[in-house]
Amino acid sequence: MTVPETDPRPDSEVERVLVVVAHPDDIDFGGAGTVALWTKAGIEVQYCIVTDGQAGGFEPDRDRAEMPAVRRAEQTAAAQHVGVRQLHFLGYADGAVEPTQELVRDITRVIRTVRPQRLLTQSPERSWNRLQVSHPDHLATAEAAVRAFYPAAGNPYAFPELDEQAWDVGELWMMDHPVANHYVDITDTFDQKMAALMSHTSQHRDPDGLRTGIAQGFAGVAAAAGFPANHYAEAFTVVRL
Template sequence: MDTNPPIPTRAMVVYAHPDDPDFSIGGTAAAWSQAGAEVIYVLITSGNSGSHVEGMTKEHLAAIREEEQRAAARECGVHEVVFLRYDDGTLQPTLGLRKDLVRVMRKYRPDTVVCGDPIAFFYGNFYINHPDHRAAAVATLEAVFPAVSMPLAFPDLLAEGYEAHSVREVWVTDSTLKDTMVDISGTLANKIAALRQHKSQVEGWDPTEMVTAWAREEGEKAGLVAAEGFRRMILGREEKPPVSPAVGTPGDNPVPA
């Protein structure tokens, strides 16, 4: 378990809905920002279906939740928030979404991308993962590899000036295969403050107790007071492995001598 991972220069955090980044990576985003990293949030939807208030419209709710997310991001030192404005609740990992994510990745050129786990379907016996979360994760990973780095993928983007870019690392949240922990003992308060900004969703609920318990539980796995955990994928290395198969996992099909 790595408890002292490197801090990215520029990280792009991609999730389906407003408040997703704050639940998943708020403490880490604040820690990275405080260390001088540039962090960009990309929200694929504006959460325009997430209300049971009578008379609420999708347009009004989207405006509310976008402003809440901008305020929450500021609590974590994040000043760039991008909304792709797909419809909440109907997200699919389409080629159109992949292209939109390639565009934004080529525009901002992050060295690290953070997203959810596309295979996370159940959490214990009390929560079924939102389908938008899984779709967002699939689309993000498919944009990272290989589309964003291929000049001939979506050639109209290249014609618009969005040149190919290679993402060096992907950090996956909510994974059962965590190998990296970020100490958020100094930024847990930022995470909680960010979540409190989502007033349309928390409706007076104080996230302090639950979020603190989660952070302490993660921290215990690595001897930290409070942490957020990740599966860290290192795609770009100083030295390439001797065999880079086009299909499968390196080592699965070694090339005969």
């Protein structure tokens, strides 16, 4: 598998970014350091979370009916650590996401509402080297988001029942794609990324172990990208229309 070398649009040309992910905490694992850099640069970032993460967590005594509200609250708190204030929760069932026309329509509606110049989502391609990032909900959400990115959101004849006007995003970023073509140095925002991740308290059996693993993992990404020692980085695949 190959992807073309693509230079992202300069951040100075981007006013709004929309992030579309399957579960609360997905963006914090994959791209929150980069999101924090964008918001620090004055870019408005909004999140679209497809499910409420009802199937997650390690608390056997918790009433599972509480999980949607818990996870929405955790994601809202996490977003604030990286400068994100507006979140769109679609309320799909955790573990049952498929790239249906309904989901494509719902993501298209959010794109047309936010009108971003950049869309960040997960990868529709499975990574056999890191299978945990290829949860079926991730793959399905990403496939629906890519279909919304092109052609649905920009096609005025797609989903004519929507009131929102068509919008061409123009630039797609994907996290956890098997082949990355762009790296972002997040050393200056790594603490914000960790604070966002730690906000998902219902999901962490071993917070100290998570901190260690995250630091090692993203230091490894920085090393692979050729950044200096003691740096952290996030990897993406960028496609421009």
